[in-house]
Amino acid sequence: MSAAPRTPSVEDAYVSFVLSLAPTTPERGPIELLDALASSALAAGGMSATDPEATPGDGLADRAESFARAMMMDIGSASCASPACLAELLVPIAASTFALAAPEDERTTVAVLAGLEVGVRIAETILTIGSERCWSATWTAAAISSGLAGARALGLDHEQTTSALSLATTQAPTFEIPTTPGIRPLRAGWVSAAGVAATLAARGAIMGPSHPLTGPNGLFHVLRLEHDERILLAGLDATTRLAGLSDSRREGQWADCRCGQHEREDCP
């Protein structure tokens, strides 16, 4: 009698997806938004990972932090109050990945988009908790996805990427603070830096557990979250969540969040 095929865990599925997403050209919207984010990051940060003046491997988390702050200031989503803002989710993922690999490289783009696809699904799951416990779905998911995207960008293997997922997940739980928009750029920077720190530590063989999200005493357990694998894994191979992203700067509308996924919601 043959053994039943083992069902891959959510964590395994995420790692496999991130590492295997093909570098095919995605829709133009996400690319244009990423280009815009890269421009603002590089303008503020003054250097890219390929800058000959930059010391390789020196202060990469700090670089991600400054990138993210610049992006948040630039895109204007400091005023976004949506609990599911794709643009806010994208910023830390892009910032941490751009700090680790050249933004202009197509492989970097793929890493960011892979992280974003996972992040959207985790954010949607955290949203099911409801707002009464005050956890931020966007920022919590962003930290996790930043670690995953960074692992893809650095070419880590499956085991290392699983550790990057773990080391990012434990740093992820973040509170929502809708009345303090001035903190948002600061928080975006910290989330990005956490992703970079997780990725670099995982590359250095600081190993984490294999089920940081769904395992006993993992993230969903402590958040009191009855997770639904259908939400966590829905359409993971179709990359359908990115279509709504767009570069609204071309339309001169940077004062408000225009990620295209929700109605305009300014903070009080």
Place this chain on the structure above:
Amino acid sequence: MTQATWSAAESPAHRLAGRLLRWYEQGLPDQVRQEAERCLLNAAAAGMGGAGDAAATALVTAGLQAHGRGRSPVLGRPELLHSTGAAVVNAFLVTQNDFDDAHTATIVHPGSVAIAGVLSTTPRIDARGGDWLSAFALACEAQLALATAISPSHYDRGWHSTATCAAMGSAVATGLLEGFDADRLARCLELSALRVVGLRVAHGTLMKGFQVGCAAANGVQASQAVAAGWASDAPVLLGLPKPFLTAVTDEPSPSIGFPDPDQPSDPWELLQLTYKPYPAGIVCSAGIEAALELGPHVDLTRIRGVRLRVHPLVVELAGNPDPMDEMQARVSLPHGVAAALMDGAAGLPQFARARVNDPATRRLRRLVSMVPDSELARPTAILEVTTEDGTLTSRVDEPHGGTSRPLSEDELHRKVRSLLEPIDPRAADRLIEAVVSLSDAVDTEHLVSALRQPRWNR
């Protein structure tokens, strides 16, 4: 940067900041200062003793890549890191060997974070020795105060309390040494509560120490953000009904208690600290001690079975019958008991990876069965070793190093020597002397020199 407009003068964070500053300015009670010295000595030795491990080297490398070089020292090592990276590494070093301190009521180990916090500002901030020690002690007490407010439900729900309370500890250490006033210190505490780092799923992996380090670094970052003027509209997260206390526990205390400078009889949680006699989870101590007692009377070749009765939580936390590496072995009572029976000792060598995978140790480990007994108190263990000649029993109700049987000064010094003498025969004496003289020192240069890589100081 906009001028600060934040106003929450009556917030719990403000009240806590006010008490912290008063203690910092007036000095600590003698008993508290003496316990802080013991905690500092223990934490420093634990960190230095593991500083040469491969994992430590890997994390130093990652810390350099992530945060770059700086001026902050690293325990037992020559590198100088940026304050954020140093906080990650130092807290990790003290935590990773499970040889640190413990506050048994909350299962929090505050020394690792407190030493990471004060070292992150050193030598950039020119502090007197006494102030440095006060910042260390108050950082410990703040962690324990927060942990007490959210225990026991917080840990039971799966949070790793040492990590989740760490950001506040390092924020206190750095905020005090930076010279923050009450308003800026309160903002620093609130910012440190924004992110909650630390999951118990990490136990048995290197992530356990890593997450304590990251959380300590978060407190340092909060302090830096306040110093740079970023926190003009800091959130208010601490205190009911605000998120921190309600989201991370089912039974929050109405406030975060802290000794009142106007009430000399207020208790200090720092005085309840214990120092681990063995490099293992604190819940393993009684079982290991029982094995050490029986070991000399047992012929290992005639053992048929080993039965260990403990509280059910101990089985949950330390019941792994087949650890694969040193991290897993430190939270495996079957391993701790087997190694202690075989060697008559329970130090770092008994938990080394080679020893964990040693065939004889594995054979004996398989004979150890753990029996949950809810009638027993958490610190208690009853060990029965059955041989071909009969059964021997040892019961330990309060293990050595616990609050009712604290390590004496000589025993603590022996522990320090056991950790440091394999690295450098003179390192222990240097460290002990530097800690004892810290309160009267005009600066921390002598201490920092003793804390760094021993060979570096020759």
